[in-house]
Amino acid sequence: MTTNELKIRTKQFSLEIINLIEKMPNSIACRAISNQIVRSGTSVGANYRAVCRARSDKEFVSKMNIVLEEADETVFWLEIINEKRWLSDLETQKLLDEGNQLTAIFVSSLKTVNTRLNTI
Numbered sequence: 001m002t003t004n005e006l007k008i009r010t011k012q013f014s015l016e017i018i019n020l021i022e023k024m025p026n027s028i029a030c031r032a033i034s035n036q037i038v039r040s041g042t043s044v045g046a047n048y049r050a051v052c053r054a055r056s057d058k059e060f061v062s063k064m065n066i067v068l069e070e071a072d073e074t075v076f077w078l079e080i081i082n083e084k085r086w087l088s089d090l091e092t093q094k095l096l097d098e099g100n101q102l103t104a105i106f107v108s109s110l111k112t113v114n115t116r117l118n119t120i
Contacts, residue, residue: 006105010045010067013044013045013102014042016095016098017037018041021034021037033086036073040071040073040074044102047070057117058117064110068110074099075100075103078096078099
């Protein structure tokens, strides 16, 4: 997957998180979780763009760790939404799958760059 393709994919993930949250019930707990997941979910794409501008492998690792943390947090909030049954499995499963796939991609990228850094 190219950098540009991943930029598009993470931006789409952000948009789909926003679309999902707009369907959430309007309770105090739902609003709190909605605020959290909108922040973490949109942060994935925004911070990935910063990764693409990294000037060194060390800067890449630092920025990519932030992206990984935000992606993992978003998956956590999706699991909470799913387990609370605030939305249907059909509505959350696609995003859960995408969040897990993105997390795996980021982990793989970090392993590759960390291996390169440790062999220098």
